Amino acid sequence: MKIVVCIKQVPATGADKRYTDDLTLDRTSVDAIINPLDEYAIEQALRLADAGIADSVTYLSMGPDQAAEALRRALAMGGDDAVLITDAALAGADEWATAKVLAAALDKLAPDVALMGMASDDARGSLVPGAVAAMRNVPLLSYGSELAIEGDAARVRRLSATGFDWITAPLPVVATVTDQVGEPRYASLKGIMAAKRKPLETWGLADIGLSADELKGAALTVVTDARPPEEKAPTERIENLPAAEAATKIADWLAARKLI
Amino acid sequence: MSNDILFLAEFAAGTPARSALELATGAAELASQSGGSAIGLAYGAGASDGAAALGAQGAARAIVLGNEDRPAITYAPALVAATRDAGLALLAPATPNGRDLAAAVVGSLHVPAFGPVRAVRIADGVVESEQATLQGSVVTTSRPADGAPSPSVVLVLANTFTPTDGGTGSAEVSAAPAAEESALTQATVAESHEAEAKVVNLEEATIIVAGGRGVASEEGFAPLRELAGVLGGAVGASRAAADAGWIPYQLQIGQTGKVVKPALYIGAGISGAIQHRVGMQTAEHVVAINKDPDAPIGEFADLFVVGDLFQIIPALTEEIRRRKGA
Numbered sequence: 066m067k068i069v070v071c072i073k074q075v076p077a078t079g080a081d082k083r084y085t086d087d088l089t090l091d092r093t094s095v096d097a098i099i100n101p102l103d104e105y106a107i108e109q110a111l112r113l114a115d116a117g118i119a120d121s122v123t124y125l126s127m128g129p130d131q132a133a134e135a136l137r138r139a140l141a142m143g144g145d146d147a148v149l150i151t152d153a154a155l156a157g158a159d160e161w162a163t164a165k166v167l168a169a170a171l172d173k174l175a176p177d178v179a180l181m182g183m184a185s186d187d188a189r190g191s192l193v194p195g196a197v198a199a200m201r202n203v204p205l206l207s208y209g210s211e212l213a214i215e216g217d218a219a220r221v222r223r224l225s226a227t228g229f230d231w232i233t234a235p236l237p238v239v240a241t242v243t244d245q246v247g248e249p250r251y252a253s254l255k256g257i258m259a260a261k262r263k264p265l266e267t268w269g270l271a272d273i274g275l276s277a278d279e280l281k282g283a284a285l286t287v288v289t290d291a292r293p294p295e296e297k298a299p300t301e302r303i304e305n306l307p308a309a310e311a312a313t314k315i316a317d318w319l320a321a322r323k324l325i
Numbered sequence: 326m327s328n329d330i331l332f333l334a335e336f337a338a339g340t341p342a343r344s345a346l347e348l349a350t351g352a353a354e355l356a357s358q359s360g361g362s363a364i365g366l367a368y369g370a371g372a373s374d375g376a377a378a379l380g381a382q383g384a385a386r387a388i389v390l391g392n393e394d395r396p397a398i399t400y401a402p403a404l405v406a407a408t409r410d411a412g413l414a415l416l417a418p419a420t421p422n423g424r425d426l427a428a429a430v431v432g433s434l435h436v437p438a439f440g441p442v443r444a445v446r447i448a449d450g451v452v453e454s455e456q457a458t459l460q461g462s463v464v465t466t467s468r469p470a471d472g473a474p475s476p477s478v479v480l481v482l483a484n485t486f487t488p489t490d491g492g493t494g495s496a497e498v499s500a501a502p503a504a505e506e507s508a509l510t511q512a513t514v515a516e517s518h519e520a521e522a523k524v525v526n527l528e529e530a531t532i533i534v535a536g537g538r539g540v541a542s543e544e545g546f547a548p549l550r551e552l553a554g555v556l557g558g559a560v561g562a563s564r565a566a567a568d569a570g571w572i573p574y575q576l577q578i579g580q581t582g583k584v585v586k587p588a589l590y591i592g593a594g595i596s597g598a599i600q601h602r603v604g605m606q607t608a609e610h611v612v613a614i615n616k617d618p619d620a621p622i623g624e625f626a627d628l629f630v631v632g633d634l635f636q637i638i639p640a641l642t643e644e645i646r647r648r649k650g651a
């Protein structure tokens with residue numbers, strides 16, 4: 066059973082991000098990390114490897130050259146090898162283009178499970194996994210708090226409106242997991258040393274049988290404006306008051322806004 | 326290509342989800358701008374019985390994708406067949422099911438995707454949407470690229486549109502066109518486990534009282550429930566409170582929980598971490614109660630009350646009760 070974990074390099078959570086003049090994210094200005102939600106996908110894959118259920122764990126990322134750092138960091142946590150898809154034609158890729166590239170790379174790698182995070186930190190669309198599943202015509206098992214393999218099928222435990230379900234589908238599948246799979250492990254010093262010797266290949270578009278033409282400028286969408294959020298009115302504060310007086314003030318505040 | 330606006334309408338037990346009513350209203354609004362009709366794409370248990378009633382929110386037609394209670398993603402091939410070359414936009418709720426189905430349309434029809442959006446309109450004959458990205462630090466406006474195929478798929482946050490009610494319109498109901506064979510139909514529910522207590526759908530609440538680690542225990546949520554009760558709202562939580570087992574995960578707000586947009590959010594004993602904030606920052610009014618005067622939530626709340634939640638909340642409940650009684 067072979068797992069490919071798709072990981073994205075993103076700007077560090079909470080970092081001060083900005084857009085460049087051409088309205089794409091300025092990726093040179095901030096620290097880059099593995100998308101935090103992808104670390105849970107890595108953890109889930111490594112648990113299946115530790116349990117002897119997964120025979121191999123490969124990491125796949127599409128991004129600029131620097132994204133190789135994210136792959137090395139993942140390899141330091143565990144796993145076998147990694148592939149970086151990088152190409153000048155991919156700058157500014159939207160979710161459709163990202164899915165198209167990952168789907169082509171996954172066709173070549175042919176895993177039993179393509180495992181992804183539930184969302185990327187910088188876009189939060191959660192659209193890439195479902196689009197990849199549709200493009201590759203394989204089942205989608207999404208938002209798992211756990212991924213299990215049983216014979217020729219995969220199953221995920223997923224919250225329902227009233228409790229939880231186990232949802233199952235025959236392999237191969239695209240699966241996504243949430244932050245409920247358990248805390249991602251740290252890379253040990255030994256892991257960091259070992260990662261340096263693990264294979265990391267770089268592929269261009271031609272290696273996955275795609276042309277720049279087919280990717281239509283890497284996006285079906287255009288950003289026409291990027292601006293900081295509107296300034297909010299300054300915060301009003303209530304402090305150093307006995308509870309009953311504070312309560313009167315809060316109630317007045319709510320009443321003035323017709324909330325009670 | 327037509328100027329119609331399609332929207333996803335999820336049903337359970339013959340009743341539309343609140344998102345279906347919101348999106349019907351939004352689709353009707355956009356259709357009046359584009360000069361087309363609002364068309365509902367209904368799926369889930371009882372969809373065919375309930376679909377005509379989407380006319381009350383302004384849907385001219387409703388196409389039934391299927392009537393069974395099965396994983397939403399298995400409706401993707403029918404949805405794709407109904408969406409192909411049909412209309413200017415497809416509105417989908419920014420929920421797990423809505424995202425999965427929207428993604429399958431993007432991957433099958435190679436159409437542009439936007440969202441989750443906080444505003445959407447028709448400008449110069451195309452869909453223009455506004456979204457907060459990079460954890461809310463940037464607001465962008467986007468459109469389909471020149472020559473991109475339609476419809477544009479738009480993920481819409483809960484409470485972006487307020488459902489109109491009381492309409493008497495009835496949508497003309499039809500069956501979905503034949504779908505292509507697809508592996509996406511192969512997901513099935515192997516086991517279903519119900520929670521002991523009923524949980525509300527937080528996305529539908531217009532007032533939320535949320536508790537965090539400061540609530541300290543399962544019993545600690547009792548005063549929050551009372552306050553929510555007098556306000557006519559629901560109780561939510563931070564991940565810390567859900568992880569501690571004080572409250573079900575269905576009530577977690579944030580990046581990996583629900584993204585909510587209520588008229589009023591009251592956060593008690595919640596510090597305001599970025600992952601929590603992205604789930605509630607579009608609330609119209611934010612009130613925070615925290616005993617730490619420097620808690621990060623104090624930097625973006627509209628009203629910041631410094632104090633002990635176990636004193637403030639019961640006093641507030643009492644005060645509101647008194648005013649309502651008067």
Ligand SMILES: Cc1cc2nc3c(=O)[nH]c(=O)nc-3n(C[C@H](O)[C@H](O)[C@H](O)COP(=O)(O)OP(=O)(O)OC[C@H]3O[C@@H](n4cnc5c(N)ncnc54)[C@H](O)[C@@H]3O)c2cc1C
Pocket residue numbers: 101102244536537538539540562563564565566577578579580581582593594595596597598599600601604614615616617620632633634635
């Ligand atoms: C990948 C990832 C995803 C995440 N997703 C989410 C998510 O979806 N939702 C989410 O909420 N978090 C999420 N988190 C966790 C998040 O980073 C924070 O750890 C979490 O939100 C903290 O919860 P809290 O505010 O309840 O607890 P704390 O940060 O511990 O804050 C507790 C607050 O309570 C106050 N307090 C204590 N006692 C009282 C009292 N008696 N009266 C008044 N105030 C009191 C304290 O002053 C403090 O400010 C995620 C983290 C990661 C890494």
Ligand SMILES: Nc1ncnc2c1ncn2[C@@H]1O[C@H](COP(=O)(O)O)[C@@H](O)[C@H]1O
Pocket residue numbers: 071072073074100102103106125126127128160163167180181182183184185186188189190191192193194
């Ligand atoms: N550029 C990328 N390279 C590798 N994986 C990606 C990339 N973009 C998205 N993904 C995967 O798709 C998931 C969902 O991303 P998104 O649809 O952007 O929210 C992420 O958690 C990753 O697992």
